[in-house]
Amino acid sequence: MDALNWIFTDWVIVAVLIAAIVFIFMVGGQWRTPHHYDERQEAIRNRSFKYGFLATAIAEFIVLFVGDHLKWPVSASIMPLMIGCETSIIYDIFKRSYFPFNQKRRKPKAWIVLILGVLNTFLCLRGWTYNSLLDNLNSLVIWLGFILIGLAILYTDFQDKRDQE
Amino acid sequence: MKNLRMKAARAGKDWSQEELAEKVGVSRQTISAIEKGNYNPSVKLCIKICQALGKTLNDLFWPKKQ
Numbered sequence: 001m002d003a004l005n006w007i008f009t010d011w012v013i014v015a016v017l018i019a020a021i022v023f024i025f026m027v028g029g030q031w032r033t034p035h036h037y038d039e040r041q042e043a044i045r046n047r048s049f050k051y052g053f054l055a056t057a058i059a060e061f062i063v064l065f066v067g068d069h070l071k072w073p074v075s076a077s078i079m080p081l082m083i084g085c086e087t088s089i090i091y092d093i094f095k096r097s098y099f100p101f102n103q104k105r106r107k108p109k110a111w112i113v114l115i116l117g118v119l120n121t122f123l124c125l126r127g128w129t130y131n132s133l134l135d136n137l138n139s140l141v142i143w144l145g146f147i148l149i150g151l152a153i154l155y156t157d158f159q160d161k162r163d164q165e
Numbered sequence: 166m167k168n169l170r171m172k173a174a175r176a177g178k179d180w181s182q183e184e185l186a187e188k189v190g191v192s193r194q195t196i197s198a199i200e201k202g203n204y205n206p207s208v209k210l211c212i213k214i215c216q217a218l219g220k221t222l223n224d225l226f227w228p229k230k231q
Contacts, residue, residue, distance in 0.1 A: 039195075041192060163197065
């Protein structure tokens with residue numbers, strides 16, 4: 001009976017959490033500052049969320065099999081989320097839909113992300129001598145993602161400039 | 166299918182893609198995608214573009230008879 005009570009309590013907590021999240025998204029949207037994406041960007045961003053979700057699902061499926069062999073399996077659960085986010089962001093960048101159309105000063109942001117990525121990837125690779133490969137893979141995915149995002153912004157900016165000339 | 170009529174109308178006004186984008190309220194890449202035929206704009210956006218360029222929907226977006 002006690003076990004049943006616990007399971008019931010878990011379900012109630014999960015249900016309340018989901019309801020709260022949905023409520024925040026529905027009500028919070030009214031006070032959100034308006035973004036400046038045009039209709040093409042909105043359509044692409046919606047598609048990128050779908051691809052990001054798919055990437056998360058695939059990565060989660062892989063981690064399901066690899067997770068048991070990791071020293072810190074909990075940290076591995078972050079990896080699929082990061083892969084999903086990075087997929088979505090990089091897709092948006094290449095389709096010119098990551099930044100709102102009136103946003104300026106993209107280059108400094110790209111350089112900050114790129115430098116953070118390079119520094120931390122270096123630290124990750126150095127850490128491989130102390131930790132196992134799979135555990136560091138988690139942070140490597142995150143920081144390599146930063147490098148890819150930074151490079152993608154710089155590359156698309158360069159292409160856009162050439163396209164304009 | 167490339168939208169050369171829109172490109173010609175824009176060039177006729179001596180506007181860059183950036184300028185037209187600013188007037189219409191979209192990104193330059195969206196104007197570029199429409200001109201290249203990579204994106205089909207909504208009717209709302211078509212109307213905005215026509216108003217900015219001083220053309221009708223027929224002039225810019227209606228397919229010509231072969």
